[in-house]
Amino acid sequence: MQTLQVDTLLSVYQLVTAMLALATLGGAWHLKSERALWLWAGAFGASALTQTVRALAFAVEAPRAWYAVGHLGGLISALLVMLGLRVFLGQRLRCRGPVAFTALVAVAALVLAAATGHLWASLSLTLLASALLTAPAMRAAQQAWRAQPGFPMLLMATALAVSAGVELARACVMLPWVVPDRALATQYNAWGLLATIGLVIAQGLAMLLLLQDRALRRIEQLIEVDVLTGLLNRRGFDERLRRLLQRGAEQPPVLALLDVDHFKRINDTHGHAVGDAVLSGIGERLRETLRPFDLAVRLGGEEFAVIWAQAEPGDEARLGERLREAVGTAAFPTAAGPLAVTVSVGVARARGANEAPEAVFSRADAALYDAKRAGRDRVQLAA
Ligand SMILES: Nc1nc2c(ncn2[C@@H]2O[C@H](COP(=O)(O)OP(=O)(O)OP(=O)(O)O)[C@@H](O)[C@H]2O)c(=O)[nH]1
Known part of the structure; x- marks a missing residue:
C-alpha cells in the first residue's frame, strides 16, 4: 500500500477548507437571503482555523495535547453543515441539543488528550461524534431529495452518507484494540483523511449547485407568475395544459376561459388603478374557490382561465357556474369603494391526449364568444 503522510494531507485539508470557507463567505455576503451559507462558511472556516492552530502548535513545539485542537474542526464542521442544511430546507432550527453535545465532546476530547498525552482517543471520540451529527443531516438531505429529486441534493445526500461512513471507520481504526499495529492504524487514518478531503470538496460543490438550482427554480417561477394577481401567467398555462394533455389521464x-364583462367601463369610470384592484380581487376569489390541484391563470388583460385536472364527466356546466357565481357575488375592495363585476365563461373538456392544447383552447374560446354574444354573465359549454 502506498504510504501517505498525515501531516501533508492535513495541510491540503487546511488549504481546501480555507478556500471553501472563503468561497462560501463571499457567497453569503453576496446572497444575503441565503442564511444557510453563513453556517456553511462557518463549517469550512472551523476546519481551516483548527488546522491552523494545529500547524502553529507543531511549529512552536507546543505540548502534544494542543494538536487535538485540530480534531475539533471536523466535529464543529459536521454540526454547522447539519444546521446549515436545516436552514436551507426551511426546517425549524433546534440547535440547543446538538450545540451542547458538540461542546461536551470538544471539552472531553481536549481533556482526554491532555490527560493521556495520546491523540488517538480524542480523534476517535470526535470522529464518532461527527458521524452522529452527519447522520441526521444525511437523512434530511435524503428526504429533501425524495420530495424534489435533483442532482445537487443527491450529491449532498451521497457525500454526507459516505462522510458518516468514513468518519465511523476512522473512529474505529484509531482504537488500539481494533488495529493494534499503530503504524497501520495511522496509514488507515491517512487514507480516510484523503477520502475526507474529497468529500469536503463534494459537499462544497453540492452546496454551490443547491444554491444555483434554487435560484433557477425561483427564476422559472417568476417567469410563470402574473405579477398583478399572483396566478400563473399565459406561459405557465400553456406548459401545464400541454403536460396535462400528454399525461393521458x-x-x-x-378548461374554462373567463372574461370580465364590460371591464373597459371600470377603467374609464374609475381609472386603471381601480381596474387593477378588481383584477387582483378576481385572482384572489378564484384561488379561494379552487382546490389546490386546480389551476387558475391570468391569460392577460381581463381574461382568466381555470384548468381542472380531475373533473367528473358531465360536471362542466356546474364547474363553470361555480366560477361565474364566485366572481359575480363578490364585492371587490378598491379605492373607489367595493365594486362588483360579472364574467362570461366558456368551458371545454379535452377530447383526450390526442387533442392539441390549441384545439381545446380554441373550443373554449368559441364558447366564451357565444356567452358574450348571448348577453354576458353566463356559462356556455363548448361543442
Ligand atoms: N386596469 C387594467 N385594465 C386592463 C389591463 N389589461 C387590459 N385592461 C383593459 O381591459 C379592457 C378590455 O376591454 P374590452 O376588450 O373592450 O372588453 P370589455 O370592456 O371587458 O367588454 P367585453 O369583454 O365585451 O364584455 C381595456 O380597457 C383594457 O385597457 C390591466 O392589466 N389592468
Whole structure:
C-alpha cells in the first residue's frame, strides 16, 4: 500500500477548507437571503482555523495535547453543515441539543488528550461524534431529495452518507484494540483523511449547485407568475395544459376561459388603478374557490382561465357556474369603494391526449364568444 503522510494531507485539508470557507463567505455576503451559507462558511472556516492552530502548535513545539485542537474542526464542521442544511430546507432550527453535545465532546476530547498525552482517543471520540451529527443531516438531505429529486441534493445526500461512513471507520481504526499495529492504524487514518478531503470538496460543490438550482427554480417561477394577481401567467398555462394533455389521464382535463364583462367601463369610470384592484380581487376569489390541484391563470388583460385536472364527466356546466357565481357575488375592495363585476365563461373538456392544447383552447374560446354574444354573465359549454 502506498504510504501517505498525515501531516501533508492535513495541510491540503487546511488549504481546501480555507478556500471553501472563503468561497462560501463571499457567497453569503453576496446572497444575503441565503442564511444557510453563513453556517456553511462557518463549517469550512472551523476546519481551516483548527488546522491552523494545529500547524502553529507543531511549529512552536507546543505540548502534544494542543494538536487535538485540530480534531475539533471536523466535529464543529459536521454540526454547522447539519444546521446549515436545516436552514436551507426551511426546517425549524433546534440547535440547543446538538450545540451542547458538540461542546461536551470538544471539552472531553481536549481533556482526554491532555490527560493521556495520546491523540488517538480524542480523534476517535470526535470522529464518532461527527458521524452522529452527519447522520441526521444525511437523512434530511435524503428526504429533501425524495420530495424534489435533483442532482445537487443527491450529491449532498451521497457525500454526507459516505462522510458518516468514513468518519465511523476512522473512529474505529484509531482504537488500539481494533488495529493494534499503530503504524497501520495511522496509514488507515491517512487514507480516510484523503477520502475526507474529497468529500469536503463534494459537499462544497453540492452546496454551490443547491444554491444555483434554487435560484433557477425561483427564476422559472417568476417567469410563470402574473405579477398583478399572483396566478400563473399565459406561459405557465400553456406548459401545464400541454403536460396535462400528454399525461393521458382517464378523465381528460376541463378548461374554462373567463372574461370580465364590460371591464373597459371600470377603467374609464374609475381609472386603471381601480381596474387593477378588481383584477387582483378576481385572482384572489378564484384561488379561494379552487382546490389546490386546480389551476387558475391570468391569460392577460381581463381574461382568466381555470384548468381542472380531475373533473367528473358531465360536471362542466356546474364547474363553470361555480366560477361565474364566485366572481359575480363578490364585492371587490378598491379605492373607489367595493365594486362588483360579472364574467362570461366558456368551458371545454379535452377530447383526450390526442387533442392539441390549441384545439381545446380554441373550443373554449368559441364558447366564451357565444356567452358574450348571448348577453354576458353566463356559462356556455363548448361543442
Ligand atoms: N386596469 C387594467 N385594465 C386592463 C389591463 N389589461 C387590459 N385592461 C383593459 O381591459 C379592457 C378590455 O376591454 P374590452 O376588450 O373592450 O372588453 P370589455 O370592456 O371587458 O367588454 P367585453 O369583454 O365585451 O364584455 C381595456 O380597457 C383594457 O385597457 C390591466 O392589466 N389592468
